Amino acid sequence: MEIPYTVQNRPDTGLYNAKLGIWLFLASEVMLFGGLFSAYVLLRVGAEPGMWPHGWLNVTLGTINTLLLALSAITTLLAWAACKVRDFTKFKIFHACTILLALTFLGIKSYEYHDKLIHYEIKLNNGTFADGHLVEKSKDFDLAKKTGTVTLHGRIVTDEKDLMDLRSPEAKAAKLGEVTVAATDIKSMGNYGPRHNTFTAIYFTLTGLHALHILGGTIVIFYMWAFGGSMWKTDPERFTNRIEVSGLFWHFVDLVWIFLFPVLYLT
Amino acid sequence: MSESEKPVSLQSYFRLCGVVFFVVLCTTSAMIATSFAHIGDGWTLKVALILAIAVVNAFLVAGFLMHLLSEKKLIFTVLIFTVFFFAGLMGLTMWAMSDFPTGTAIH
Amino acid sequence: METTVQQFPPFREPQPHHAHGDHHEPNFCSKYIFSTDHKTIGIQYGFTSLCFLLFGFFLMLLMRWQIAHPGVPVPLLGPLLEKVLGQPAAGGIISPELYNSFGAMHGTIMVFLGVVPLAFAAFGNYVVPLMIGAPDMCFPRVNMASFHAYFLGGVVMVVSFFIPGGAAQAGWTSYSPLATTIPTNGQAFWLFGMVLLITSSLLGAVNFIATIIQLRAPGMTWMRLPWFVWAQFVTAFILLLAFPPLEAAGVLQLMDNLAGTSFFLPTGLAVGGQLVDRSGGGSPLLWQHLFWFLGHPEVYVLILPAMGIVVEVIANNTRKPIWGYKSLVYSVLGVGFLSFIVWAHHMYLTGMGQKIATFFQATTMIISIPSVIILTCMFLSLWGGSIRINTPMLFALGFLPMFGIGGLTGLPLGLAACDLLLHDTYYIIAHFHYVVAPGTIFALFAGVYFWFPKMTGRKMNEFWGRVHFWCSLAFMNIVFMPMFLQGIKGMLRRMSNGGELYSVAKVPGVIDALPGNIIQLNGVILWAAVCLGIAQIPFIINLFWSINHGEKVGTNPWHATTLDWQTPTPPPHGNFTEEQVVDRGPYEYSVPGAAEDFTPQGGPAKNPTAPAHH
Numbered sequence: 010m011e012i013p014y015t016v017q018n019r020p021d022t023g024l025y026n027a028k029l030g031i032w033l034f035l036a037s038e039v040m041l042f043g044g045l046f047s048a049y050v051l052l053r054v055g056a057e058p059g060m061w062p063h064g065w066l067n068v069t070l071g072t073i074n075t076l077l078l079a080l081s082a083i084t085t086l087l088a089w090a091a092c093k094v095r096d097f098t099k100f101k102i103f104h105a106c107t108i109l110l111a112l113t114f115l116g117i118k119s120y121e122y123h124d125k126l127i128h129y130e131i132k133l134n135n136g137t138f139a140d141g142h143l144v145e146k147s148k149d150f151d152l153a154k155k156t157g158t159v160t161l162h163g164r165i166v167t168d169e170k171d172l173m174d175l176r177s178p179e180a181k182a183a184k185l186g187e188v189t190v191a192a193t194d195i196k197s198m199g200n201y202g203p204r205h206n207t208f209t210a211i212y213f214t215l216t217g218l219h220a221l222h223i224l225g226g227t228i229v230i231f232y233m234w235a236f237g238g239s240m241w242k243t244d245p246e247r248f249t250n251r252i253e254v255s256g257l258f259w260h261f262v263d264l265v266w267i268f269l270f271p272v273l274y275l276t
Numbered sequence: 277m278s279e280s281e282k283p284v285s286l287q288s289y290f291r292l293c294g295v296v297f298f299v300v301l302c303t304t305s306a307m308i309a310t311s312f313a314h315i316g317d318g319w320t321l322k323v324a325l326i327l328a329i330a331v332v333n334a335f336l337v338a339g340f341l342m343h344l345l346s347e348k349k350l351i352f353t354v355l356i357f358t359v360f361f362f363a364g365l366m367g368l369t370m371w372a373m374s375d376f377p378t379g380t381a382i383h
Numbered sequence: 384m385e386t387t388v389q390q391f392p393p394f395r396e397p398q399p400h401h402a403h404g405d406h407h408e409p410n411f412c413s414k415y416i417f418s419t420d421h422k423t424i425g426i427q428y429g430f431t432s433l434c435f436l437l438f439g440f441f442l443m444l445l446m447r448w449q450i451a452h453p454g455v456p457v458p459l460l461g462p463l464l465e466k467v468l469g470q471p472a473a474g475g476i477i478s479p480e481l482y483n484s485f486g487a488m489h490g491t492i493m494v495f496l497g498v499v500p501l502a503f504a505a506f507g508n509y510v511v512p513l514m515i516g517a518p519d520m521c522f523p524r525v526n527m528a529s530f531h532a533y534f535l536g537g538v539v540m541v542v543s544f545f546i547p548g549g550a551a552q553a554g555w556t557s558y559s560p561l562a563t564t565i566p567t568n569g570q571a572f573w574l575f576g577m578v579l580l581i582t583s584s585l586l587g588a589v590n591f592i593a594t595i596i597q598l599r600a601p602g603m604t605w606m607r608l609p610w611f612v613w614a615q616f617v618t619a620f621i622l623l624l625a626f627p628p629l630e631a632a633g634v635l636q637l638m639d640n641l642a643g644t645s646f647f648l649p650t651g652l653a654v655g656g657q658l659v660d661r662s663g664g665g666s667p668l669l670w671q672h673l674f675w676f677l678g679h680p681e682v683y684v685l686i687l688p689a690m691g692i693v694v695e696v697i698a699n700n701t702r703k704p705i706w707g708y709k710s711l712v713y714s715v716l717g718v719g720f721l722s723f724i725v726w727a728h729h730m731y732l733t734g735m736g737q738k739i740a741t742f743f744q745a746t747t748m749i750i751s752i753p754s755v756i757i758l759t760c761m762f763l764s765l766w767g768g769s770i771r772i773n774t775p776m777l778f779a780l781g782f783l784p785m786f787g788i789g790g791l792t793g794l795p796l797g798l799a800a801c802d803l804l805l806h807d808t809y810y811i812i813a814h815f816h817y818v819v820a821p822g823t824i825f826a827l828f829a830g831v832y833f834w835f836p837k838m839t840g841r842k843m844n845e846f847w848g849r850v851h852f853w854c855s856l857a858f859m860n861i862v863f864m865p866m867f868l869q870g871i872k873g874m875l876r877r878m879s880n881g882g883e884l885y886s887v888a889k890v891p892g893v894i895d896a897l898p899g900n901i902i903q904l905n906g907v908i909l910w911a912a913v914c915l916g917i918a919q920i921p922f923i924i925n926l927f928w929s930i931n932h933g934e935k936v937g938t939n940p941w942h943a944t945t946l947d948w949q950t951p952t953p954p955p956h957g958n959f960t961e962e963q964v965v966d967r968g969p970y971e972y973s974v975p976g977a978a979e980d981f982t983p984q985g986g987p988a989k990n991p992t993a994p995a996h997h
Contacts, residue, residue: 010518010957014597023348026521026597032351033589036358037623044631044673047366048646051373051669057650060664068311072304079300083293086341090289099286176312204643207664211646214638260342267333271326275311276319358624365723368742369672372727375736 810870
């Protein structure tokens with residue numbers, strides 16, 4: 010006996026098996042990202058007043074990424090529609106766009122991550138903080154041996170709270186310049202990676218997991234774009250269903266970003 | 277057939293996509309504008325507004341791009357129920373973290 | 384507009400008119416290790432999980448030795464332990480750290496590698512497609528992936544015993560900050576193993592739900608499903624929606640352990656008198672919420688498939704329909720839904736406010752109602768039945784009072800005021816072990832004896848089955864009943880010296896020091912546990928011996944009505960040679976006017992004899 014409803018819809022549910030399967034999987038993904046979002050909410054609400062960062066992320070890049078993903082969602086839908094009207098060439102064009110848009114998104118994300126990883130906060134022995142992007146470390150710079158100097162493009166502040174809200178008028182008015190610090194003056198030094206504070210921790214985790222999903226989705230779509238020709242010739246209906254199912258996953262990944270972007274970048 | 281409605285042609289999908297993308301542009305701009313505007317004291321009202329706009333955006337993507345609105349009503353109802361269920365659970369967790377005896381700390 | 388669609392060549396050659404022959408005999412690897420057949424996968428899960436149950440049992444025996452005889456070298460196995468584990472087992476004595484790792488791994492292995500895979504994945508995979516008249520699960524390759532993820536997760540967990548620092552030591556609950564500050568990589572292994580196990584469960588859950596919704600045979604309406612299928616359906620939904628938050632929490636704790644984040648570490652944390660070099664700002668309570676959000680629904684995952692088995696066995700051995708089928712269905716749906724909103728009753732002692740504690744107390748009390756309804760329906764099903772006593776029925780009958788004790792002892796724990804005194808004592812251990820050990824595991828034994836003839840065509844030996852039952856029943860009770868007393872007297876759990884430090888002998892003047900007779904119970908429990916282990920030997924021998932030497936039986940030796948018994952034995956690839964059509968309910972036993980005392984639920988579509996049974 011063959012497994013029924015792999016391609017045809019079951020009459021009472023109106024679904025074929027894979028479509029039900031992907032919706033169920035997406036329900037579990039909602040709970041996964043929901044768990045992480047609830048962690049974000051609780052960490053933010055529980056943070057010391059004035060110690061939760063605002064404006065640490067570049068809104069322009071985030072907006073570009075949002076529009077890239079929205080556009081890729083559109084091209085995904087159009088790729089599936091092209092399959093439904095049996096136009097394989099248009100399908101190829103649309104999904105090629107999807108893949109390119111996805112790769113651009115990942116490129117911008119990598120740039121943003123890199124930006125955070127070269128942004129340092131240095132606690133000085135006199136209680137002040139040097140904060141900025143790394144320009145250069147002197148050749149003999151060694152934090153443990155206390156030799157050398159490090160140069161940042163940024164500023165020095167007296168209170169760590171001043172570094173938190175980059176949207177405040179004070180932060181906007183602050184002048185950034187070249188700041189050189191000797192290793193002997195440094196108490197501790199760290200970049201804006203995950204361990205810096207709970208905001209960067211949840212930011213990297215949320216966007217990192219999301220980026221892994223984008224990568225996974227891109228690989229699957231690429232695989233079907235590159236090697237789908239043989240199934241298209243023998244069973245176009247089944248191939249169209251695969252495009253629909255992977256498209257549903259892709260739209261979900263876009264949905265997560267629709268909430269990630271405002272929560273992390275705009276609030 | 278794996279969909280309950282036959283697509284008339286690729287053209288009708290182009291129209292749909294154009295409309296959806298335009299609305300997405302608008303909602304995104306609205307969220308950014310709200311974020312930078314001077315609304316209320318602190319962040320709570322802003323966050324609520326921005327999230328409300330995000331929900332509209334999400335509804336568009338789920339409804340039209342994932343063609344949830346053209347699936348059988350039962351599936352749509354089940355998913356909407358899940359959304360409210362999840363919101364309830366979030367609320368419950370937040371209540372649990374915020375309700376503690378007076379004089380004790382929470383962290 | 385549509386071009387005619389060619390059917391994609393099916394992945395199995397359809398054989399509509401004759402039995403499935405061996406047209407392309409797969410090699411050993413693809414038949415037994417990389418099989419996509421749900422029956423093979425079910426047996427793979429079953430065998431692996433039974434091995435893990437045995438392993439978890441041995442860990443428990445080692446722990447019970449240490450509790451009863453703190454600081455005394457383990458007899459016989461001491462030198463072996465020292466050789467294998469090194470310093471933590473120096474001199475054959477179980478050190479406190481080793482005890483803690485045994486405790487954490489016993490819990491993890493029994494729950495996630497033993498009971499859930501056996502109850503949900505093994506029995507579910509084998510029986511559910513047969514019961515609904517389907518040729519296989521909806522996604523056979525996803526099924527195979529699910530088993531291999533489980534297997535890999537198990538490997539990771541076992542390997543963690545041998546890494547420097549040893550296995551996880553922070554309990555199966557892995558509370559932060561302890562889980563992050565313990566100087567062993569075992570915690571990271573535990574988290575990684577959990578991620579693999581959760582992935583396996585999620586894939587399985589998607590498969591089960593899709594199969595039950597999409598692949599029911601014609602005529603198999605929702606209200607004609609055997610209740611075992613309903614139970615598995617709700618269990619799958621619980622797994623699907625409750626596991627991901629734990630996966631999220633696991634990722635966060637992994638980041639804490641490996642990337643230096645502070646998701647669950649509060650500001651100002653000090654370890655060994657030194658402030659830790661972390662940013663702080665995190666919340667240990669957040670871990671607890673995320674963990675118990677899964678942790679509570681998880682216990683319903685442990686019990687619901689077992690209840691399903693008991694219902695099937697009772698209906699079959701009373702020769703009458705199960706009492707209150709509709710109540711059972713609505714109750715299991717109710718339990719599934721409510722199980723998501725009771726979790727904080729594990730957290731009454733975390734300094735929760737009164738309002739929120741009252742909320743969770745109320746929902747916890749409410750969830751006992753559908754559970755009691757289910758148990759009541761099982762009891763009432765016995766009334767007026769033609770009760771047949773055989774090994775599966777003995778285990779199913781044994782389940783009833785044992786689960787009753789376990790469930791009733793849960794009530795004082797659900798009430799916040801009592802729980803303040805009983806939390807983290809041996810009372811809790813007794814409560815949950817009663818529900819899972821003489822509860823779920825008895826039901827699983829019933830399932831093994833019941834479905835063994837369908838898998839092999841032979842019955843397991845009845846005499847040794849009864850020996851297995853009576854000995855297990857007796858010793859389970861001797862092991863766990865004293866623990867209620869110990870808990871009420873205030874003996875705390877997870878103490879590697881068995882409470883010796885708080886005993887009257889050690890600290891005579893202290894109020895509520897543990898009296899000597901309470902401490903002595905540890906010795907009784909140890910012997911009962913050893914005897915319980917010995918009582919499993921007949922079962923293990925019986926299981927393997929009966930495969931080739933058991934009493935040969937036909938395709939339906941129990942004269943059961945459900946579709947799983949209407950297949951050949953063992954069911955071939957594709958299960959049914961023809962599409963099955965269902966025309967009645969699942970428990971049509973002793974129908975007045977019928978030729979026999981049971982009427983199969985369905986049969987091949989073209990079978991002209993089926994309607995004659997009306």
